[in-house]
Amino acid sequence: MIPSYVPPKYKVEVDPNKCMLCERCTIECSWGVHRREGDRIISYSNRCGACHRCVAMCPRDAITIKENAVSWRSHPLWDIDARADIYNQAKTGCILLSGMANAKDHPIYFDKIVLDACQVTNPSIDPLREPMELRTYIGKKPKQLEFEFVEEEIDGKKIKKAKLKTKIAPNLKLDTPIMIAHMSYGALSLNAHLSFAKAVKECGTFMGTGEGGLPKALYPYADHIITQVASGRFGVNEEYLMKGAAIEIKIGQGAKPGIGGHLPGEKVTAEISATRMIPEGSDAISPAPHHDIYSIEDLAQLVRSLKEATRWKKPVFVKIAAVHNAPAIAVGIATSDADAVVIDGYKGGTGAAPKVFRDHVGIPIEMAIAAVDQRLREEGLRNEISIIASGGIRCAADVFKAIALGADAVYIGTAAMVALGCRVCGRCYTGLCAWGIATQRPELVKRLDPEVGARRVANLIKAWTHEIKELLGAAGINSIESLRGNRDRLRGVGLNEKELEVLGIKLAGE
Amino acid sequence: MCGIIGFMSRKKRMIKGDKIALALDSLKERGNGKGSGYVGYGIYPTKYKDCYAFHILIDNTPKFEKIKVEVENVLEQYGTIVKDEEIPTEDGIIEKTQIPWRYFYEVDEKYADREEDVVVDIVMEINDKVDGAFVISSGKDLGVFKAVGWPNEVAEFYRIDKYEGYMWLAHARYPTNTKAWWGGAHPFNLLNWSVVHNGEITSYGTNKRFVEMFGYKCRLLTDTEVVAYILDLLMRKHKIPVEYALSALAPRFWDEIDKMPEEERELHTAIRLAYGGAMLNGPFAIAVGTPHGLIFMNGDIEKDTTMFGLTDRIKLRPLIAAEKDDMIFISSEESAIRRICPDLDRVWMPDAGMPVIARPWK
Numbered sequence: 071m072i073p074s075y076v077p078p079k080y081k082v083e084v085d086p087n088k089c090m091l092c093e094r095c096t097i098e099c100s101w102g103v104h105r106r107e108g109d110r111i112i113s114y115s116n117r118c119g120a121c122h123r124c125v126a127m128c129p130r131d132a133i134t135i136k137e138n139a140v141s142w143r144s145h146p147l148w149d150i151d152a153r154a155d156i157y158n159q160a161k162t163g164c165i166l167l168s169g170m171a172n173a174k175d176h177p178i179y180f181d182k183i184v185l186d187a188c189q190v191t192n193p194s195i196d197p198l199r200e201p202m203e204l205r206t207y208i209g210k211k212p213k214q215l216e217f218e219f220v221e222e223e224i225d226g227k228k229i230k231k232a233k234l235k236t237k238i239a240p241n242l243k244l245d246t247p248i249m250i251a252h253m254s255y256g257a258l259s260l261n262a263h264l265s266f267a268k269a270v271k272e273c274g275t276f277m278g279t280g281e282g283g284l285p286k287a288l289y290p291y292a293d294h295i296i297t298q299v300a301s302g303r304f305g306v307n308e309e310y311l312m313k314g315a316a317i318e319i320k321i322g323q324g325a326k327p328g329i330g331g332h333l334p335g336e337k338v339t340a341e342i343s344a345t346r347m348i349p350e351g352s353d354a355i356s357p358a359p360h361h362d363i364y365s366i367e368d369l370a371q372l373v374r375s376l377k378e379a380t381r382w383k384k385p386v387f388v389k390i391a392a393v394h395n396a397p398a399i400a401v402g403i404a405t406s407d408a409d410a411v412v413i414d415g416y417k418g419g420t421g422a423a424p425k426v427f428r429d430h431v432g433i434p435i436e437m438a439i440a441a442v443d444q445r446l447r448e449e450g451l452r453n454e455i456s457i458i459a460s461g462g463i464r465c466a467a468d469v470f471k472a473i474a475l476g477a478d479a480v481y482i483g484t485a486a487m488v489a490l491g492c493r494v495c496g497r498c499y500t501g502l503c504a505w506g507i508a509t510q511r512p513e514l515v516k517r518l519d520p521e522v523g524a525r526r527v528a529n530l531i532k533a534w535t536h537e538i539k540e541l542l543g544a545a546g547i548n549s550i551e552s553l554r555g556n557r558d559r560l561r562g563v564g565l566n567e568k569e570l571e572v573l574g575i576k577l578a579g580e
Numbered sequence: 581m582c583g584i585i586g587f588m589s590r591k592k593r594m595i596k597g598d599k600i601a602l603a604l605d606s607l608k609e610r611g612n613g614k615g616s617g618y619v620g621y622g623i624y625p626t627k628y629k630d631c632y633a634f635h636i637l638i639d640n641t642p643k644f645e646k647i648k649v650e651v652e653n654v655l656e657q658y659g660t661i662v663k664d665e666e667i668p669t670e671d672g673i674i675e676k677t678q679i680p681w682r683y684f685y686e687v688d689e690k691y692a693d694r695e696e697d698v699v700v701d702i703v704m705e706i707n708d709k710v711d712g713a714f715v716i717s718s719g720k721d722l723g724v725f726k727a728v729g730w731p732n733e734v735a736e737f738y739r740i741d742k743y744e745g746y747m748w749l750a751h752a753r754y755p756t757n758t759k760a761w762w763g764g765a766h767p768f769n770l771l772n773w774s775v776v777h778n779g780e781i782t783s784y785g786t787n788k789r790f791v792e793m794f795g796y797k798c799r800l801l802t803d804t805e806v807v808a809y810i811l812d813l814l815m816r817k818h819k820i821p822v823e824y825a826l827s828a829l830a831p832r833f834w835d836e837i838d839k840m841p842e843e844e845r846e847l848h849t850a851i852r853l854a855y856g857g858a859m860l861n862g863p864f865a866i867a868v869g870t871p872h873g874l875i876f877m878n879g880d881i882e883k884d885t886t887m888f889g890l891t892d893r894i895k896l897r898p899l900i901a902a903e904k905d906d907m908i909f910i911s912s913e914e915s916a917i918r919r920i921c922p923d924l925d926r927v928w929m930p931d932a933g934m935p936v937i938a939r940p941w942k
Contacts, residue, residue: 191756192780192862193896200894205834211853214818232821234847241853447793453857474785546782546863548894549831551856558785 075157078116081138082124086110088132095124095133100502100514119495123504126491155425168425169498169508171325171417171462171484172432178417179436179569180468184578186559188546195548197539203549204535204542206479208316208456209241209385209409239409240385242296242316244479245274246535247550248469250527251460251483252298252318252389254280256333256342256354257421257498258487259515260287262507265490265523267291272524273531278318278481281331281356283345284310296387299376301330302356304346311380316409318387319372321360324418324435324461326427327391331356337501339510366399370406377407385409391431392416392438392461397445403455404446410456412481413438417462419484421508422499435461436475440573443476443555452476452555466537475573476555489530490523581754582766582778583607583912586867587920588747588887590941591906594622599920600748601735603911606919608731610778610912611752615765616734617726619717619774620745621869621885624684629721631662631684632699637762639712640679647712648681654705658698659687667725673737674729678762680716680738682723696771696816700796703770707799714763714800719772722869726751726765734765746940747887749867751776757803764802772871772885773811777804778912779897782862790857807866810858815870822870822886822937828855830893830933863896865889867910886939895932902927908938 082103084095089111095104101117104124118135125133142150151173155166188194195202216235221228250266257280264287266277271294278296279288283305288295297314299306311317322328333342333354343350363369373386388403389412390396396413403411415435420428439459446452459472460481469480484494491505498508506518542548545559553559561578562570570577585603589595600618624633634655638647655661667680691698703715717724722745725738731752735741751766757780758764767774781787781803788798788806794817796809807829814825828851832840837848852859867889889910891899902909902917903926909917914927930936 188782192782195894201833201835203834207853212850213854215820215824215850215854217819217821217824232824233843234850236850236854238846238850238853447789450793452793453790453854546780547861549859549861551852551859552783552786552861554786554856555789556783556785558788559782 072161074161076154077140078118078138080115080118080120081136082113082115082118083134083136084111084113085132085134088130090130092129094127094129098123098127098504100504100509100511119497120493121495121497121504122493166425167422167499168428169420169422169496170494171419172429173496174429176434178462179434179565179573180462180464180471182562182564183436183471183560183573183575184563185467185470185474185541185545186561187544192546194546195543197543200543200548202539202542204246204538206244206247206550207241208244208458208478210239211454212236212238213454240383241409242276242385243274244276246531246538247473247479248531248534249275249296249458249479249481250277250486251481252278252280252296252320253421253483253487254282254298254331254333255285255345256282256337256510257508259506259509259518260285260341261515261518261520261523262487262490263288264520265518265527266486267295268520268524269527269531270294272528273535275531276315279314281320282333282342283347284313285341285345289313299372300356301358301360302354304348304354304356307347308379311376311384314384316385316387317376317380318389318412319369319376320389321363321369322389322391322393322414323420324391324414324416324432325420326423327393327416327432328358329424329427330358332422334501337510342510366402366406369403373407387412387458389414392433392435394433396433396438397441400442400457401445401449401451404449404451408455410458410478411442412458412460413442415459415461418460419487420498435459435472437572439472439475439477440557444574466534466541469534470538470541470553471560473550473553474556474560476557478554485530486527489526490518581610581612581756583610583752583916584750584776584778584865584867585909585911585916586747586749586776586869586887586889587907587909587917588938588940589906590908590938592622592746592940593906594744594746595748597735597740597743597745597748600750601732601740603916603920604731604735604750604752606916607752607912610754611731612754613730613733614755614760615726615728615753616731616751617724617753617765617767617776618735618738618740618748618750619722619724619767619769619869620740620743621722621747622745623723623743624721628663628684631686632718632720633723634683634685634715635667635717635723635725636681636683636706637678637714637716638681640676641712643712644679647710650710651706651713654702654710655683655685658691658702659685661685668739668742670737670739673733674727678727680725699771700812704795704797708797716763717769717774719769719774719871722769722772722774724767724769724774726767727762728760728765747869747885749774749776749869749887756780758801761801763800766804768800768802768805768808770808770812771816772869773808774869775804775807775811775866777807777864777866779864779892780862781806781860781864783860786857787860807860807868810860811868811870814855814858822888823935824851826888826890826935827851828858829860830890831859832933833893860892863892865891865897865899865912886937888935888937889930890935891930891932893933899930900927901930901936906941910936
């Protein structure tokens with residue numbers, strides 16, 4: 071066996087003066103970091119991913135985890151990660167797997183955009199005293215409304231009345247513009263999904279199934295669930311399509327544009343096998359392309375097929391990863407009968423992706439929203455299709471900025487998992503998530519109580535919703551329609567001229 | 581701040597412009613001398629009544645003649661200039677940074693089926709492409725007169741008392757979002773729509789990008805301009821009945837919509853879904869002159885000129901309405917109305933977001 075040359079990333083220490091040898095840490099750590107030897111706890115630091123489960127559960131606060139202070143010769147080009155990756159690949163000969171979001175030190179454009187607020191000439195609006203409307207409809211909108219004039223008899227007099235002739239296509243009604251992103255059953259535990267489902271129902275919003283099908287336990291929440299059709303078509307049948315409130319075709323994912331997904335066979339338990347409609351223990355592979363989609367026309371056909379299959383009662387979304395050509399693709403999607411385009415930026419999370427993809431492929435969501443919104447406007451299509459943005463939304467201000475740049479609503483993925491306790495340790499693909507989120511091991515899954523999980527996620531959505539209302543009020547706006555695409559209320563700080571141009575915003579001071 | 585005043589004779593009696601100037605003068609406290617303006621409907625009743633009256637501001641610089649030729653080149657592409665002249669002004673009152681010019685104009689017959697669209701195209705082309713010239717009104721039998729100055733100065737400068745109209749709107753400006761300049765003063769006009777506004781449109785970025793999708797270009801550097809374009813889009817292009825178009829500008833709250841009977845609920849939901857980008861946010865009280873009447877109980881779209889007033893949904897700016905015989909008034913303050921009509925039959929404060937619509941008597 072070729073040994074690893076990479077020293078442990080973290081250093082785990084158990085303070086013997088505090089430890090009472092309860093062995094809780096040895097039970098809680100699914101990675102096997104801790105072991106009792108005689109009258110002390112031994113820790114194998116090289117197994118630690120800083121998931122903090124042991125730290126959080128230790129009754130004596132006896133455990134500390136620090137970055138391992140082993141010195142490497144500093145070098146501006148050959149940084150530690152570059153060298154560690156080479157050691158690992160020289161050991162295994164494999165593609166490096168990674169979880170969570172892009173870990174490169176690229177600019178976070180959200181943090182280089184600041185918001186406007188009212189002072190004197192127009193009043194701020196106090197959301198505690200005045201109505202603040204966050205309700206958002208996602209779906210197809212008519213280019214214009216048409217009226218017809220009909221004669222009616224009122225009090226014995228014949229009068230003409232204007233009546234609406236236009237029929238509005240089915241839309242999703244969101245009480246807050248925050249939805250929970252598609253993360254599959256398989257990648258996540260059933261209890262994680264149940265937590266999300268209960269939370270979105272309470273908050274009047276929606277969650278995505280991901281490509282893992284819809285477990286029966288989620289049926290009571292189906293009115294708040296968007297089902298996904300990915301290239302693997304796992305779990306897709308008429309019942310599945312009809313159950314959800316909307317359907318999303320997944321073409322790409324922000325963390326790994328251009329490649330598909332892979333759920334290892336060991337994660338395909340009996341429950342997952344039944345939900346995904348694949349044999350137990352078999353690898354679930356979704357290829358990069360849908361094998362019936364090799365052109366935009368093929369995509370349009372699938373959109374229409376899904377609409378036919380659901381009697382034109384369900385909105386159909388199309389999700390693409392944010393890439394250079396996203397605006398042109400979005401125009402194609404907008405003209406395909408699709409109701410919304412979902413754009414997933416390159417800081418989007420993932421259960422498992424080749425590290426080389428996660429860190430190097432795709433473009434920032436901020437740029438993608440701005441470019442897609444602008445292009446759809448230039449084509450006169452923006453009003454007819456909704457834009458949902460995802461990939462690296464961390465707080466209410468990010469939601470607000472995404473909408474001001476042009477989105478209708480956002481999906482949150484990692485943020486919702488963090489609400490459940492996720493530490494972004496990035497090892498979701500191992501299936502050993504100690505918090506019961508990204509795992510199928512029954513003993514780990516049961517650590518996540520869906521009622522508690524739902525409370526935490528609902529609290530997060532509600533807290534952000536309150537903050538969005540406050541931000542709207544400060545901007546003198548009392549309805550989210552007036553924020554959408556309102557780039558006048560944004561300014562850039564520390565951005566160059568070209569970045570400002572793509573974002574469609576002015577520099578602070580202008 | 582900003583003061584607005586408008587009145588209309590529902591008998592279409594002609595009223596001299598000195599009345600509106602007097603009324604606006606009592607609102608001077610709401611402005612700061614950095615912009616005043618008037619629009620009169622029915623002011624060109626003789627041989628130019630059926631011509632489009634383009635009022636155009638041209639920079640008063642040595643390039644004046646060159647700019648004027650560029651303007652005329654645009655106009656001549658689509659029709660005939662029947663007559664043109666400098667709008668008569670009084671010297672020595674305000675600094676004449678712009679020269680106001682008017683063209684009475686006929687669109688070529690070959691554009692007969694889309695005559696008004698052609699006029700809109702002309703306005704957009706001049707405002708966008710001709711450096712140093714801006715169209716400030718483009719309707720028939722009406723005209724906008726505006727400049728940087730106090731209400732009485734601008735009225736005197738343009739000799740407003742020499743004009744007679746059956747409807748007048750006026751504005752005293754206190755600029756807060758862009759610098760004061762002649763084109764940025766109110767009213768803002770397109771075709772027969774004229775808008776005066778007190779407030780700030782916090783949704784301007786959304787509204788601007790919404791109308792841009794339909795070919796309008798906001799070039800006058802003031803948020804109110806977009807209101808004129810939204811009205812043209814909704815009421816002329818999309819033929820939305822006026823009451824519903826106004827509901828797009830200041831929609832009912834979702835709480836109210838949810839309680840409506842089904843048909844009405846669907847209608848108001850559809851308005852918010854289709855025209856969310858047209859919704860005006862922030863504090864506003866607007867008064868608008870329009871060519872279309874409202875659909876109420878008699879159903880047909882009236883072609884007569886109409887005036888309406890509308891505030892934002894939580895009424896962050898004042899708006900007062902009043903009536904006396906055939907006259908209907910809308911203003912920021914009752915005192916401005918009483919200055920020209922002390923004895924009123926009725927004075928009321930419209931509810932937040934609820935329009936006051938006045939049309940001529942049959």
